[in-house]
Amino acid sequence: MSQNEMAVDHSEETGRSSETLAIRDHPRRQYVLDYYWNTANTTINVEELAIAIQVSEEKTRETSSADDQRRLIEIDLHHAHLPKLARGGVFEYDPVETVVHCVSEGAEP
Numbered sequence: 001m002s003q004n005e006m007a008v009d010h011s012e013e014t015g016r017s018s019e020t021l022a023i024r025d026h027p028r029r030q031y032v033l034d035y036y037w038n039t040a041n042t043t044i045n046v047e048e049l050a051i052a053i054q055v056s057e058e059k060t061r062e063t064s065s066a067d068d069q070r071r072l073i074e075i076d077l078h079h080a081h082l083p084k085l086a087r088g089g090v091f092e093y094d095p096v097e098t099v100v101h102c103v104s105e106g107a108e109p
Contacts, residue, residue, distance in 0.1 A: 023088040028053060028073070029081045033090065036102065046082065046098040050074040 024030050031053050036044060050073040054066065057073075082100060086093040092101040 023085060023090060026081060028076065029085055031056060032077070032081060032085060032100075036091070036100070042102045044100045046074055046077055046100065049077060049100070053077075 032049060035052055050070050053073050054070045078095060082093040085091050089103060092103055
C-alpha cells in the first residue's frame with residue numbers, strides 16, 4: 001500500500017470543525033449559545049437575548065442609553081449573529097416573529 005493510499009481524508013471533519021469555530025468566534029454568538037444552554041426554554045425572544053447580552057456587556061464597560069444599547073444589540077443579533085447560527089444548523093431563526101428555536105432538543109454546547 002502506498003503512502004497516498006494510507007492517507008486518510010479528514011477534510012470533511014476539518015470543515016465541520018472550522019464551521020463550528022466560526023460560529024463561536026464572536027462573543028455575542030457565544031453568549032447566545034451559552035444563554036440557550038443555561039435556560040430551559042426551547043424558544044427565546046430576540047429582545048430577551050438582547051437584554052441579557054446588554055446586562056452582560058454593561059458589567060464590563062460603560063454604555064450610553066440602556067434602550068439605545070439594547071436596540072443596537074437586537075440589530076446586531078438580527079443582521080449578523082442569529083442568521084449565522086441558523087446557517088450553522090444550531091438554531092432556527094424567525095426574523096418576522098423575532099424568535100429563536102432550538103433545532104434539536106438536547107443539543108450540546
